[in-house]
Amino acid sequence: AGSRSVGETVEYNIVGIDPGSGHMEATAKALEVYDLKDWNVIAGNGAAMTAALKRAYDKEEPIVITGWNPHWKFLKYDLKFLDDPELVYGDSEEIHSIGRIGLQKDLPEAYEIFQRFKWGTDDMSEIMVAIEDGTKPEKAAQNWVDANEDKIAEWTSGVNKVDGDEIKLVYAPWDSEIASHNMMKIVLEDMGYDVTLTAVEPGPMFSAIADGGADATFAAWLPITHKTYVEKFEGKLDDIGVNMVGVRQGLVVPAYMEDVNSIEDLKK
Numbered sequence: 001a002g003s004r005s006v007g008e009t010v011e012y013n014i015v016g017i018d019p020g021s022g023h024m025e026a027t028a029k030a031l032e033v034y035d036l037k038d039w040n041v042i043a044g045n046g047a048a049m050t051a052a053l054k055r056a057y058d059k060e061e062p063i064v065i066t067g068w069n070p071h072w073k074f075l076k077y078d079l080k081f082l083d084d085p086e087l088v089y090g091d092s093e094e095i096h097s098i099g100r101i102g103l104q105k106d107l108p109e110a111y112e113i114f115q116r117f118k119w120g121t122d123d124m125s126e127i128m129v130a131i132e133d134g135t136k137p138e139k140a141a142q143n144w145v146d147a148n149e150d151k152i153a154e155w156t157s158g159v160n161k162v163d164g165d166e167i168k169l170v171y172a173p174w175d176s177e178i179a180s181h182n183m184m185k186i187v188l189e190d191m192g193y194d195v196t197l198t199a200v201e202p203g204p205m206f207s208a209i210a211d212g213g214a215d216a217t218f219a220a221w222l223p224i225t226h227k228t229y230v231e232k233f234e235g236k237l238d239d240i241g242v243n244m245v246g247v248r249q250g251l252v253v254p255a256y257m258e259d260v261n262s263i264e265d266l267k268k
């Protein structure tokens, strides 16, 4: 019999993450745009996706996952994004800090810090890799804060400390966002805030800020990944600024899948 199609080698499955994520929305669109009608995306979460990746990678078996960078998987495994000529996933994206309307008036010092907050994919990856290697998120974030006082001073110098003001941060527990939000919790606590950090699904991450139940998130991937949510809550969110550039989402395969280099190749 001839060699199996790429689809047959992975039972036409793409291993995805949580249902409400921008990944899953973009991947559903990719199946349409690239006419991958026999394919389906398995919803799950980041941990299930990376567990499936490990199982396949250790046996050098084919696998297609929804992936994003920065993420520790690119440091641990030899992976590649599939070319996306139709730009369904966009190309380079940015992560934005989003606040509730009124935040600048209510918590001006925190707002100033959020306006100045910017760090690199390597900074985030440092915390993420430490967590993946077994360090607790709070400890991995504290270690990064201790080693990067000069960078943090760019966000906080000249900002007055507060005396126990409450601030509520929300984030979807993707490995990248676990890193960023545990780090910012420490920065804000060092500035005197009483910080509540709540992990929620992607939808509630935006709706909680839009209805004022939460104060901010640093997890909005734009212009494509979270476009739907930001449009849905148009006028009810304050896009405070970009905290990271050069991020990317898309379909990812191990480099050993040498004949699969574009989403188009999934039809081979």
Ligand SMILES: C[SH](C)CC(=O)O
Residues within 6 Å of the ligand: 020, 021, 022, 023, 024, 068, 174, 176, 202, 221, 225, 226, 249
């Ligand atoms: C961190 S992932 C690109 C986020 C998402 O897919 O919504």
